[in-house]
Amino acid sequence: MDIELQFRVQTLLSRYVQTIDDDQLETWPDFFTEQGRYLVTNAENFDQGLPIGLMYATSRPMLRDRIRSLRDANVYEAQRYRHVISPPLLSPSDGGIVRAQTNFMVARVMHTGETMLFATGRYEDRVLVEGDEIHFAEKIVVLDSRQIDTLLAIPL
């Protein structure tokens, strides 16, 4: 049981959700490797091996385009998230990659104050650890429900 590794992955995830919740979206892509993969899907698709995503990126540039579009192009009512996450469950893998599964619940808070439990699910992550550097090589957001209320603007 590598306690230091557990702590490092846990800290990565805490910083990840804090970055999104604090609206520091411009630094969101930096959590990923250069060719990092990000997919938002639901358990129904995931369990059946159906590949579609609500959001899908295979590189940091694609992630930056997503944020750019949110800031400069897309129209959506002002809102923020509040993530609550579990400690990650780690399992070994090869080549400096650690697999991590983390549960999450996300509240969406509209500018009106209206708050709802917007999304629950788990992160299925492949984390690349290279010395001091630690990034997501892949993050798959598996939503428990196929239902999305109104729209999904901010990444999860």
Next chain:
Amino acid sequence: MTMQTVEKHWPAEGLTRVPYWIYFDRETYDLEQEKLFRGPTWNFLCLEAELPGPNTYRRSSIGEMPVVVTRDANGELHAFENRCAHRGALLCLHERGEAKDISCVYHNWTYDLAGNLTGVAFRRGIGGKGGMPPDAKPDSQGPRKLRLETMAGLVFGTFSPETPPLEEYIGPEITAKIRRVMRAPVKLLGGFSQMLNNNWKLYFENVKDTYHASLLHTFFTTFRLNRLSQKGGVVINEAGGSHISFSMAEDVAGKEYEQAKMRSAQEGFVLEAPQLLQSVDEFGDGVGLQILTVFPNFVLQQIRNSLAVRRIVPMGPDKTELVWTAFGFTTDDEDMAERRLRQANLMGPAGFISMEDGAATGFVQRAVDSAKDYQSVVEMGGSSVVSDESRVTEASVRGFWKQYRATMAM
């Protein structure tokens, strides 16, 4: 939601006005279930590919009514109400599955996959006691059956004997455009549901509203991709409620793309990863965008190589479930498969292009709820309901109301 008594008359101007009460009036909503969804209309139920083999079923709906769609042992499709003949319980409790027959969990009454009652538990009692009277007709309140027709891998159902054949109902022009997109055996890519906090008609109008496309969906203009909105047009069927809007595509690979990228870069806005939009003319006609609707609940989307069906499910006067199912073809190579997944970023509840539709329709619902005596103004492109080469028109929205009013006898 306010409970209001509403003076329900259509404005004298006709199709260029929509009275706001129609988006929240409970009585109208209930009447729609009976006269429209369960009336002489073809309702999209599911893709044939969602019933992958014999003895499979899946749940769907006609308006709010839950229905079951099945493929029997011989491969034939059936659909019927998801309601037991006995005490009215739901028959199918799972979204999809495999089954040779269907049993109600409550009292174990059984049905075949065509919805015929085949077994009543303890019908003749036990040991000569109990059971049903000999002249009982336990299937008298049986689940109502739908008439089904399929077109190009799409399954439609109707409850009304008056509904004309599907091709006649949709019309030849729109039928041809359905077949255009559904060009090969379907391969499912997955799905999700978008829960809209608005009346179903607001969403359907939004899909038909070709005027809003380049104005609300600023992804195109911000990233200087307005080449995607090229020549095109709007085609509306005779009944008015089914349509396509389409536009030609520029080939974004090669020299033109480089020039476009450079121009965008000079103006400060550029996609860092323009391969998002890299597409292939898989239909061979240069049309890069085709949005197609069939009255009252169906959308077929082609956005470059991103293909999907959307089924509109009313869940109350101010709530709608939009069921998205993305698909490709069994003939797709690896590049096309990956391309479809990348371009799916454009569509759906998180779509670069489409996310705003969820927001805008909600904005309308919230503002009109207190404006029962006021009306929408629908005059772009005049007052007609005819096909047009310009997409700066609301003709297709007026077409929807033409068929709606005819079906509802308003």
